[in-house]
Amino acid sequence: MDTTDEFQIHLQRLPFKKATAIETVYALGNGHFGVRASNPLQGDNPDYPGQPGLFINGFYDLTALHYGEDYPGYPQNSQTMCQLPDPRFIVLEIDGLRSDDETFSVKQVDKNLNLKTGLLSEIYEITSPTDKTVRLTMQTFASQDDARIYGVAYSLSALNFSGNVKVIKQHRYTQQQIPQHDIDVRNVQRQSQLTCTYQEADHPTMQMITRKSQLAITLQVQPLKNDDQPVPKLTTQDQLPTYVTDFDLVPGIAQEVDFVYSIGFPHPVVIANADPDTVDQTLANETFSTLLNKSAHQWAIFWDNSDVELKGDAKLAKSIRFNLFHLNQAAGRDGMTSIPAKGLTGSGYEGHYFWNAEMFMLPFFIFTQPETAKQVLSYRYSKLLQAQQRAREMTVKKGVLFPWRTINGTEASAYYPTGTAQVHINADIAYAVDLYVRVTDDQDFLATQGLPLIIETARFWLSYGHYATDDAHHGRFVINDVTGPDEYTAMVNNNYYTNRMAQHNLYLAAHYARRLGQTDNNVIGKLGLTTTEIDAFQHAADQMYLPFDPNRQIKKQDDTSTEKPVWPIAETPRTQFPLLLHYHPMTIYHYQVNKQADTVMSDFLFPEDQDQAQLKRDYDYYEAITVHDSSLSRAIFGILAHRLDEADKSYQYFMDTALTDLTDAQGNVGDGIHAANMGGSWLSLIYGFAGLEIKDTTLHLHPKLPTEWLEMRFKLWFQHRHIGITINHQAVILENLKGKPITIQIGDKQVTLGSERVTVPFPI
Amino acid sequence: MDTTDEFQIHLQRLPFKKATAIETVYALGNGHFGVRASNPLQGDNPDYPGQPGLFINGFYDLTALHYGEDYPGYPQNSQTMCQLPDPRFIVLEIDGLRSDDETFSVKQVDKNLNLKTGLLSEIYEITSPTDKTVRLTMQTFASQDDARIYGVAYSLSALNFSGNVKVIKQHRYTQQQIPQHDIDVRNVQRQSQLTCTYQEADHPTMQMITRKSQLAITLQVQPLKNDDQPVPKLTTQDQLPTYVTDFDLVPGIAQEVDFVYSIGFPHPVVIANADPDTVDQTLANETFSTLLNKSAHQWAIFWDNSDVELKGDAKLAKSIRFNLFHLNQAAGRDGMTSIPAKGLTGSGYEGHYFWNAEMFMLPFFIFTQPETAKQVLSYRYSKLLQAQQRAREMTVKKGVLFPWRTINGTEASAYYPTGTAQVHINADIAYAVDLYVRVTDDQDFLATQGLPLIIETARFWLSYGHYATDDAHHGRFVINDVTGPDEYTAMVNNNYYTNRMAQHNLYLAAHYARRLGQTDNNVIGKLGLTTTEIDAFQHAADQMYLPFDPNRQIKKQDDTSTEKPVWPIAETPRTQFPLLLHYHPMTIYHYQVNKQADTVMSDFLFPEDQDQAQLKRDYDYYEAITVHDSSLSRAIFGILAHRLDEADKSYQYFMDTALTDLTDAQGNVGDGIHAANMGGSWLSLIYGFAGLEIKDTTLHLHPKLPTEWLEMRFKLWFQHRHIGITINHQAVILENLKGKPITIQIGDKQVTLGSERVTVPFPI
Incomplete structure (x- = not known):
């Protein structure tokens, strides 16, 4: 295995010490589940300042939403990803005293993540109330080879005594208040509750059922073979099946016990009571290292496909790899899940999927892990029915409306002006489908899933928009009452980004419908497409209104955006950012101030739309009114700065983007990684510095390396x-x-x- | 006393039988308190389909507001008017069986409200489980002479037996879920809780303290002198002070017991534990009829000032009087309270005050009960500080922002797009102040309270609006991100009504500041006014942007209103109205559809703004897109139809307005009267058919009676x-x-x- 420093994340080199931040940075996962790297003795201690837990992609409960004033079509429930018992957790017993009853001092000596193999190695020194100190070395991995597998090895040695130490391993579920770390959702505490049943069977098995969503998941733990090492005994403690391992320690000799967790896939309770695929008896023949090696092999394949090697800035190079590692850990790949905004590393944003899965993270997968990209897009296909129902709820007669934030495909946004109104989500999905198809040439996906996604999203625009009859819009196709990516402006007419993306969506629909219609009438027939409708797509796209400010000669964010006074950004104290935590929405909307790239996001996606002079005007105008309160913002501005040959700016934006989580730049990495920002750092490298562009079906590069680096x-x-x-x-x-x-x-x-x-x- | 039919509301003539509706229609009040006319035996029975209760103007508790997503400046509490124990409530005891334990059958034989005297007379036949039937005759009044006084007389006669019957009178407070009947606030159940303490003193006294708002109120009951009638004995039952009256009944002879309630004014707990003004020992010398006569005398004065006599349609004439009666009962007149949207007759809208107090109800008082009008305006003056704080919360640097809905002066709207965004409330208040001053010539009020209200509201516009720099608005003064009266359109730029009213507000500020400045520099100095600021008022008013559609030649509701497709009103099933209960707000905002008069409200208020042709175009355009889902709508359309000589339409709108509550036209009179609609019916008569207009300081009439009537x-x-x-x-x-x-x-x-x-x- 490669142990070169380039792939190592050492605890000592991190610029922060907060327990929650460390838990996130070292979290392990594989798209199916994620485990925060908490202190293994504290998982059950309510006073522990961390937030230990296991997250399973797609395993959520419904949590009630309340409104001061409730209106039709408001979601009545949110979906909250469940925070499950920490599989790292153990109890130590020394001199008859247990670490879950008594205060054991726990000192974290070292923590090191090997990005190349996915192995997390940790060293703790633990002292009992009787002053006996053991050194606990832990090794853990989330398997990339078998998504159900999480391996954990505990190695103990005595430092200042000889004697018996017990390692007690037990599933426990303690009802907890789910903490809220959603920048958009303050002071809401949502409670979930799981029903847990324990089966002993051959190995302790725990089934958890969510109270309202009625989803079940099965966790099983079994010991792994480990010659000449203590053997855990299955027993019962506190009425729960428990493995107890007796260590008779002498100083200088480490002893080890290894476990493997089998973490099942969520399924509706009605389907089955047991989840047979979790009971994998073949694991009994495996050792920790054989399982680890299989996983490390997959990590090696990942890096062979996805690595970006940067020479000339070792710290940055490592941070980029850290980002790619976490992106890979975050992405669901079962066709039933997507990429949560915080990956599977924290409870932030309740584990919801947003547009950034498609627009900020998917390109990385499309170009380097296309099979994963396909699965993430298939998730959207699997939720077409819910999106269709949502469109009907919103009285939109044809097509679908995808939810702004969701796990199960229904809308979970409790504030529609920056939730449901962000209908650009539809076009974002269509954009990603097209990009995937053009890059992979996956015609089978296009015919079976891609075309339905593109057609149904396009149909929404035809119903939601209309041909203007007023003078200002010259009979063009307009789309009113929407919110663009910039959430500091809401419910406007003709948001530039939305209209441009809708236009693209409509063009794609016309293009693919015509192309596939020539060869396969079934594909078209199944979707009920007619020539009239296809022409309507084309016509609406041709006639799409794109607001432009003739005085400033800039693309206008929406019909009235430039009419507003500019927020006095320079005079606003730093403590008042992010603005949404300090000002009433009405106050924010009253000004020109952007949370993040909005109109220039269109410039980024459609470089063919404007010459350099236009780009420069757009960039200068919008940069001046953007406060980057969203972590999605800087990557886009950086890429555009690069295109404008503003090397210093471009480099600075990129560095801010690339290092966000490893420096905890936003102060909230404890709630989970900023997965989309990590995707943005890849975009910055490939679309920015390498100058990637796909024109039709040709790959273009316009590379230019920052002077600070030697090679990429x-x-x-x-x-x-x-x-x-x-x-x-x-x-x-x-x-x-x-x-x-x-x-x-x-x-x-x-x-x-x-x-x-x-x-x-x-x-x- | 006049007992002619013109002033009688007979139960038999009402077209409905629902308990809640009857309770509202017969509710008695005097601006300080209101009592619903519930079945007097059922007040404590949770199965009773009515909603018995006493409401006290300004006596509310804070009830938590929850938001799916919470943002800065959102009100964290609503204010909910408390529903207090029913003072009409009694327990009968026959053969040792009590009506609060056993099922007594209660038949309502008659109910009659004399609008002229304010006396409500009721007859019930009550049968015990032992089949003994008594006839209970009740007479009640809410004193117009002493706001604290509520009188209730119970007269009993036996119908089919001779023997003992006990009348037991006790204050009881049963914790109850406060029902929500707010059309804008569905499925929210807010709970309040009162702490009650009972003192026996000379008479049973109950102090109630709200849990969160920490307001106290004292209720006291005492018997009234009544020669030769049974005398109630003060005793204790269930640990509560209780009056027990023994009736030894024989058929054919009625016996009576009379009580007077003294209902104190709400005060903060911190000020005093006892409320001395409720213990009025002089009442001991009074009889029911002396107290009633004092009140009836005040009603006579009221009618002498405020009556509108209509000849030619007796039913309508009575309905008008019913409306005026209820308006008078609804208006607070202590300078600390205003006019709740449902008066003091029900829990609808939580007892909140809205803009309709100033714009729909106050004109009636200004022209016929100016002292009451002054008190209602003084309420706003008393809340200037809260309005100033709200403006600062909204980052508006100068001036005040009055709350959209409130009791205590702080914002209680949980949905800002149709709450806080209705900043026209500021100009509405200024408009009412000016109208009051012009009609009454109350220069003292102007100098002390009126001018501060006008100046501080005007200051808000200067801060919230700005001079446009874009082409479309030609450098005019624009006001963005507001909602006009039409709540089916929200958060728009340059709502016509808002801008026109703001213009008026600014003109008033400049005008009065200059006028008063000439004679009294102190007045100006106290407000920190400068010539520069006064000029700024004038200039902003002069330059106010008023949107106009040049193609349709109509006043445009806002900058983009006419760009939207028109809601297919004719194709919408009747069951889907009101729209806000059936469609997502985004869906409603996506179309041209008006809940109520908006732009034409400006045509109504400022007849000098347009000629008949312009009025006709505005009227025709907006009538076609208005669904009248607000009870404030029809009166305005009716008045304008009258001005346009559309007699049939005008008459029909008026009849719908005038009869709303006596016919329960909206099906929700059980939640309380539609007080503003009642005010609207007066506006229709006086501003409509009599053609009232005040130009400068001259009264104009352009009268024209509907052909259906003989005389007004x-x-x-x-x-x-x-x-x-x-x-x-x-x-x-x-x-x-x-x-x-x-x-x-x-x-x-x-x-x-x-x-x-x-x-x-x-x-x-």
């Missing part, structure tokens, strides 16, 4: 080719690692890549 | 004159009942009214 290397999948790209200050070096020759565009140069490596020297 | 007679106070006006189809007959001669304008004719009656024949 990465690989992309593109139309069944695997392309290795190295960029330094002298040249771009390209390799076609798999597949037939392909022509790509480097700057102004067309390059045909066969089996030979091609070097394109600067200037290009 | 009423009196108005105007600048210290009391003017009697009779309108029939031949002429207008005017009398100056008090004061110096005055010149008024009847149609095109100037008429100088001295001591002689003047007849102005049609056509005028």
Whole structure:
């Protein structure tokens, strides 16, 4: 295994010590589940300042929403990802005193995450009230090979005594108040409750059933083979099945006990009482290291596909890898789940999926882990029915409306002006489907899932928008009463980003419907498409109104955005940010002030829309009124600064983006990683510095490295080719690692890549 | 006393039988308190389908508001008017069986309200489980002479037996869920809790303290002198002080016991534990009839000032009087309270005051009960500090922002888009102040309270609005992010009504500041006014932007209102109204559809703004998109129809307005009267059919009676004159009942009214 420093996250090098922050940074997961790296003795202690827990993607309970004034179509429940018992948790017993009854002092000596293998190694020194100190070395991994598997090895040695120490392992579920760490949802405490049943069977098995959503999950723990080491005994304590391992310790000799958790997939209670796929008897033949190796092998494959090597700034290089590692840990890949805003590392945003899954994180997967990307898109396909119902609830006659925030596909946003009104989610999904199809050439996905997603989202626009009859809009297609990505402006007419994305959505619908209609009438027939409707898509797209300010010569964020006074950003004390925590929404909406990239997000996505002069005007105008209160903001501004050759700005935005969580720049990493910001750091590298652009079905690069770096290397999948790209200050070096020759565009140069490596020297 | 039918509301003539509706219609009050006319035996019975209770103006508890997503500046509590123990409640005991333990059958034989005297007379036949039937005759009144006094007389006679019957009277407070009947607030159940303490003293006294608002109120009951009738004995039952009256009944002879309640004024607990003004020992010398007569005398004065006599439609005439009676019962007159939307007759809208107090009800009081009008305006003055704090919370640097709904002066609206955003409340208050001053010539009020109200509200506009810099608004003064009276459109820029009213507010500020500044520098100095600021008021008013649609040649409701598709009103099933109970707000806002008069409300208030052709265009346009889901709507449309000589329409709108509660047209009179609609019916008569208009300081009438009527007679106070006006189809007959001669304008004719009656024949 590679143990070079480039892939190691050492506790000593982190600039913070807060328990919750450390738990998040070292959280392990695999898209199916995530485990926070809490102190293993404290998981049951209400005074422990951390928030230990296991999260399972898609395992949520319904939690009631209350409104001072309630209106039709308001969601009556939110969906809250359950915080489950910590599988790292153990009780130590020394001299008959138990660490869950008495105060044992626990000192964290070391913590190290190997990003390359996914192994987290930790050392604790634990002292009993009788002053006996043991050194506990823990190794844990979340398997990338079998999504159900979480392995944990406890190795103990005595430091100042010889004698018996017991390690007691037990599932316990303590009812807890679910803490709220949603920047948008303050002072709401939502309670969930699980029903737990325990079965002994061959191994302790715990079934948890959510109270309202009636979802079940099965957790099972079993010991792993470990020759010559103490063997845990299955017994019963406090009426719960319990493994007790007796260690007879002498100083200098470590003893070890290893467990494997099998964490089932959530399923509705009505389907089955037991979850047979969790009871994997073959695990009995495995050891911790065989399971770890299988997982590490998958991590190796991941890195071979997804690594971005940066030379010239070791700290930054590591931070980028940390981001990619966490992105991979966050993404559901069972077609029933997506990527929560905080991954599976914390309770922030209740474990909800937002538009940033498609717009900020999916590109990384599309280009480097296309199978995962497909599964994340399939999640949306699996929720088409819910989105259709939502559209009907909103009195939209055709098409679907995807929820702004959700787990189960129904709307969970309790504030529609920056929730349901962000109907751009529809177009974001269609955009991602198209990008996936163009990059992967996955025509099967397109026909079965992609086209329904694109058509149904397009239909929404035809119903929700209309052709203007007033003078100001010249008969163009307008979309009123929406909110764009900038949540500091709400419920406006003709948000630029929304209209441009809707236009794209409509074009995609017309394009793919026509293309697939030529070859496969069934595909079209199943969707009830007619030529008239396809023409209507095309016409609405052609006639889409895109607001423009003729005086300032900028794209206008919406019909009236530039009419408002500008928020006095410079005069606002730093303590008053983020604004949404300090000012009434009406006050914020009263001014020109952007939470994040909005109109310029369109400039980013559609570079063909504007020349450099236009981009410069848009960029300058919107940068001046943007406060970056969203972690999604800086990556986009950084990429655009790069396109504008504003190297210093671009570099600074990128560094802020890349280091957000490893420096806890926003002070809230304890609530979970900023997964979309991590996706944004990849966008910055590939769409920014490497200058990636897909025009039709051709890959373009306009690379330019910051002067601070020596070299950047990465690989992309593109139309069944695997392309290795190295960029330094002298040249771009390209390799076609798999597949037939392909022509790509480097700057102004067309390059045909066969089996030979091609070097394109600067200037290009 | 006048007992002519014109002033009697007979139970038999009501078109409904629902207990809650009857309780509301027969509720008695005097602006300080209100008592619902519930079955007197059922007040304590949870199965009784009515909602018995006593309401005290300004006596509320704080009830928590919850939000799915909470934001700064959201009110954390609502204010809920407390529903207090029913003072009508008694327990009967026959054959040792009590009506609060056993099932007594209670038949309501008759109920009659004499509007002229305020006496409510009721007859019940009550049968015990032992089949003994007594006839209970009840008489009650809420004193107009002493606001604390509620009188209740119980007269019993045996119908089918001779023997002992006990009447037991006790204050009881049963904790209850406060029902919610707010059309805007569905499915929210707010709980309040009172702490009750009982003192025996000379008479049973009950102090109630609200849990969170910490307000106290004292209720006291004492028997009234009644010669030769049974005397109640003060005793203790269930640890509560109790009056027990023994009746030894024989058929054919009625016996009576009379009580008087003394209902104190709410005061903060911190001020005093006891409320001395409730213990009125002089009451011991009074009889029911002496107290009743004092009250009836005040009612007679009321009718002498406020009656509107209609000849030609007896049912309508009575309904109008019913409306005026209830308006008078609803209005607080202690300077600390205003007029709740449901008066003091029910729990609807939680007992809150809205803009309709000033805009729909106050004109009636200004012209006929100016002292009450002054007190209602003084309430606003008493809440200036809270309104100032609210403005600061909303980051508005100068001036005040009055709450959209409130009791204690702080905002209680839980949905800002149709709550706080209705900033027109500020201008509404200023408008009412000016109207009051112009009609009454109360210069003292103007200097002490009126000017601060006008100046501070005007200051808000200068801070909240701004001079436009965009092309569309030509540098005019614009006001963004507001909601007008039409709650089916929210958070718009330049709502016509709001801007026009703000303009008026600013003009008033400049006008009065200059006028008072000439004579009294102190007045100006206290407000910190400068010439610069006064000029700024004037300039903003002069430059106020008023949206206009050049194609349709109509006043535009807001900058973008006419750009939206029109709601398909005709195709919407009747069951889907009111829309707000059936459609998501985003859906409603997406269309042109008005809940109520909005832009045309400005046409109503400012007739000088438009000629008939303009009015006709505005009227036709907005009528077609208005669904009248608010009870405030029809009166305004009716008045404008009258101005347009659309007699049938005008008559129909008026009849719908006038009869709303006596026919339970909206099906929810059980939650309380529609007080503002009652005010609207007066507006329709006086501003509509009599054509009242005040131009500067001159009273104008443009009378025209519907052909359905013979005559209308009423009196108005105007600048210290009391003017009697009779309108029939031949002429207008005017009398100056008090004061110096005055010149008024009847149609095109100037008429100088001295001591002689003047007849102005049609056509005028």
